[in-house]
Amino acid sequence: MARPRKFVESDVVSSASEVFAVHGLAAATLDDLVRATGLGKQSLYNAFGGKRELFLRALSEDREEATRAVSEALGHDDASPLERIRGHLLTMAIEFSGSDRRISLATRALVESTGAEDPLSTATKAGIEQLAGVYAQCLEHAREHKEIPADANVQSLSVYFVAVTRGMELLGRAGVGRSVLTAVALDALRVLRT
Amino acid sequence: MARPRKFVESDVVSSASEVFAVHGLAAATLDDLVRATGLGKQSLYNAFGGKRELFLRALSEDREEATRAVSEALGHDDASPLERIRGHLLTMAIEFSGSDRRISLATRALVESTGAEDPLSTATKAGIEQLAGVYAQCLEHAREHKEIPADANVQSLSVYFVAVTRGMELLGRAGVGRSVLTAVALDALRVLRT
DNA sequence: TATGTTATTGACCACATAGTCAACAACCGG
């Protein structure tokens, strides 16, 4: 019936995500987005509603992607739960000390949010809880395997790992190098010693 | 000879700091700064040179203040080094989960910086190293007191604590409550068990 | 092929913003 769209929504969100990851929400201009996505302002508005809304979409995509990635890293059966956490943290250390030094949309959302009621804030909090849930699952397995103390508080430890990775992200952005970040990751793991 | 200034520079920087802490660099308008500091645009320009420069001044003040505060918390003789670190982390947990949920200028600078060469980035990296130095000193004392393992890597541990506190800051901003953040702080400390 | 619906396009707008200018005010040494 109606004229079909010339673009694929998820592609547009991906391109926008890229722009936001580099510039942040406030500093990214609509023109940046128009250029990156290839479609016109009005089309962007028709499809998403505005810069903020588009950011929220990108944020949500980012959250899914991050959760998926961590789930996969922690869920494979190729190693014991503890070893998987270890591998994951080391991977993060390398990633965060890479040359691009990008900052996740989640962190950006937190910093650029205007308060607790801000959707940017609530969405990110949900993302953090989701991520912590993934850690918790793996930690629970580790406990069942007796790789970590039986009295370990899986709940708070899962949030602890979210905090550590966020901190590592920031440090990487500040220019802390790979070797130091790797050492930090290994330090962080010591909380799990039996 | 010349007309004297009607303001005290450090007061102006403090007021500006407040504005930047709430809004960030990009989102703070010159009008916000004019209103908060009480002086006119031109006077701001005469004295500091522009929004960015003013932010850098505020950042530098913030860094001194942060270093001083942590130094004091970790330097008192009222408790053993390890206990002081413990107390400091618990204090941070309470602070970061407070209702204001502000974000340090250092974190803001990192996120809003445009790249590694950006003064915002280099200044913050220096601040992080300075802070890590303070932690390192206290950790060294703890080692001398045999409160932490003799083979502990004081260097990376000091950076680890910077990472953890940055992460806690972000989590607090996301709305993670005091009890959880306190638990995270205690988890983080387990790294130091002998 | 006519029609209704939605997408696209590019010009357009109101507004906020960082930064500037020029006139004026305050101080102090001479």
Added chain:
DNA sequence: CCGGTTGTTGACTATGTGGTCAATAACATA
């Protein structure tokens, strides 16, 4: 009390911004 120097004030500007409008294009159905 005068003049040089610097600070202050408020009006001004240029520009970039997010967002809108109206005309047109592309499709599916009838």
